Amino acid sequence: MQTGTMLSLLQDPMGVPFYPAVFQALMVLTFALHILFVNLSVGTTALAVFGRLKGGERWTALSRGMGKSAAACVSTAILLGVAPLLFVQVIYDPFWYASNTLSAAWVIAFVFVMMAGYGSTYVFTMRSEADRLGLAAGVFSLAMFLTAGFTMHALNFQMLQPEKWLGWYTQAGAAVTSGLVLHDFSLPRFLHFIVPAFAATGVYLMLYARYFEVRPDLDKEHLSWVGRLGGGLAFWTTGVQTLAGLGWLLSLPPEFRFYAHPVFMLAAVLGASLLFFLYEARRSPGGPQRLAWPAAGGLLATVLAMAAAREALRGLYVGRSGFTAMSHRVNLDLASTALFFVTFALGLVVLAWLLSVAYQAGRTAGRWEAGPRMRRWGWASVGLLAAWLAVVAGLGVVVTLKNAGS
């Protein structure tokens, strides 16, 4: 069977409820945020383990902070991973499902690997510094996160090669149904997703130092050390990342001429500017943490552009079999589309309240008191959620009555 025919047979016949480009944009956006937190999870865990191995007052304190950060980052990474996971299945369904079913055992293992790794970050944080079990738990977490990352990488790489799928599925003329094999991976590609763990964590340390510097109860000396450490880490690993990116670029099929792709060029320019900026930040008089916020902005912009470039590259891969994500039939469903976008807008208001409470409380020594504005915003958040429920329940009653008996 021709690969193109196969893909069109696999494509879901029900179409999509809104324009594919919108799903694509949401996918790129949420993937960028997801991978950023994946990077932070790996980086903070690694640093927590390193700090505990290294010992001494500074590193021990840093290790404790990183352990707590890791738990929050992993949770956020999972949370933000759900969205691109959903959207990739909307517009790349044949690719995603084929790659997953071909390596099904790995897909299931991924879940348990993540549970084990995540569970043991809590063991790490709850054990004292002297305890070897705690250290072992940290090392174990890191190993699990890397395994999970590699599995996702392989699944995403397999999906780009539909012409090989049937070969992978066949052995001695029969179907291979064990799902035990990961069929392909690309080391340069994987490295390009993992090295930024340290660059992102470097920027995170700069932010950490910047954020806590207003707290009178915290040690200024220590924070300034953390900031400088972060600045150095961010700069050097961004440099390594540039090389890793070059390696990946060279490993791509030459006919793609990806180096000349405008989205890639934009991402590369942003990456290079970030590198330059981080170099300058290290020489800033108050330490690199003075420039923590612009550095974080630059990092976010770069990651977003790189995520878009990755998507453009995927387009080139799937295009080889004549597929495009835009080919899905649109069965327009405006009601549910509106449901999502209204909920999203409302949810951001509520989420922003939570985050801003957390932000302000964390910068206060002792107990933080909400001002009248924050208090009203809090009530409004509860009110918005209640209103959402009331409207949806009302809609539900109307639909139920309309459909009753038919």
Next chain:
Amino acid sequence: MYPVWEVPYLTAGGVLALIATFHMLPSHLATSAMWLSVYLEGKAYREERPELLEFVKKYSKFLLVFSYVFGSLSGVGIWFSATVAAPRGISGLIHNYVWGWATEWVFFLIEVAGIFLYTYSFDKVDRRTHLTVGWVFAAASWTTMVVIVGILTFMLTPGRWLATGGFFDGFFNQTYWPQLLLRTTAMFALAAAFAVLVAARLKDERARAEVVRAAGVTGLAGTLLGAACFAWYHASLPAALHDVLDALLTPALGRWMLYPALAVGLYFAVLAFKPLRVGTAAALGAIVVLFASVFALERARELIRKPYLMPGMMYSNQIIGADLPAKGVGSDAGRFARTGILAAAPFVPEGLRTLGDSNRAEAGRMLALLECSACHTLQERGLRPLPRLVRGLGMDDPAAMTGFLDALEGYPYMPPFVGNQAEKEALAAYLVALARNGR
């Protein structure tokens, strides 16, 4: 039709069922625990009772680790296991309900930010703000249930959707409300059972008695109302599903649905009137018993969906059996009967696409993988093992077996055979051989 994943003994669907059942515990705890928590927190502040606050802190920490490490990951696990067990099924759901899931995800964002903030800010923000965070969390987490129940019940009773293809027509279907209330009441029983577990480790006598009594009352109310909702839910099922239930519900499964629920109700009743000191082991025991009845309910829910993944449209083996004009979808069955399923399904080894003497046995196995392995293992032991079931029929010639395949439609819980005559005969020959030599 994507590659088939065979799991020895269990089937891929069995893996999905195990993960999904486990997920019931953390997910229903996540949606319910905060209501009890903010109630007790408010009480602690009003009556200046720091010892109650101690419980609330422990309870929320437990919630954070249990529900948001194991809960969120097992939730993702359901999705992944559905992906590898029935990719076309989950794909169909997603292509209809993507905005529903995306909407749930928004509340999920609020939930996770909320639980971290709540758990780590007891001493970091003023009391009123802390309570507001609790309320935001409680509302958002229950709302995730309001959304997901629409999708879950759609898989059971798609209702008007089959005619209109409309999102809300499928979402607010005939089992939506009873199922939402059933899960809501059951979740309170679960929250109560976990509260007793956490309270078992409180040192302060009075606080413990108070928490246990509150949990007893909540749990008892949850169980009683849950029983009422279950009756409503049962009554709301369409006749076709009742037929399947009658055919497949074993007395043992029926007992599993009933007795553990009764036992748990009794447990709560005792605690509500006499808040005894319950040890950790006993409290865990109660959770296991409660879980047993939830497990049985979920099994029954899965059973009555047979032979469909999407009732009236896609069979359990992912073959689309009917047209769906509202979405422009044509049935596979007619197409496969004309061309043969081996020729037309994408993931079939090239050597098996056209039947001949040399590949007949292997082709027969491929057909069994495509059409039967969603519900039967091909091995001697495990979930509904085909060799044994076929032997049970007592047919050992291929012609009679072909007749059985023709009659599959007569079973309320099995899909019909789909494919051409030659393929049907190849499958029949394979089944007979399988029964004879277990291969």
